[in-house]
Amino acid sequence: MVYTWxxxxxxxAxxxxxxxLGVGVGYLTTISLTLSVIGAGFVAVAIIGHGLFVNGPVDEPGDLTGEVEALN
Incomplete structure (x- = not known):
């Protein structure tokens, strides 16, 4: 079985x-670790936002209107 990304x-990823990369920049440059991790966190939030709102996990808006079945 071949896995496709x-x-x-x-x-x-x-x-x-x-x-x-944020931790690496913090350790390997003169930029403080705190500042570089915070900057990397903003980049991570942008990636998460793109995954949720720009290219969301639904095929079409009609998929959002279906009822959710209770977990058993």
Whole structure:
């Protein structure tokens, strides 16, 4: 079985990459660790926002009107 990358796999990888890059910048440059992690956090929030609102997990707006079944 061959695994194919999906959009949300890339979203998760982008979040991880931005945070790791923020820590790397904080340790390897003169920019403070706190500032670089906060900046990376804003990038991660932008990636999450794109995944939720620009390219959401529904195919069409009609998918949002269906009732949710109770968890058993």
């Amino acid at each position: 999906q959009y949300y796999d890339l979203v998760l 982008g979040i991880l990459a931005s945070m790791v």
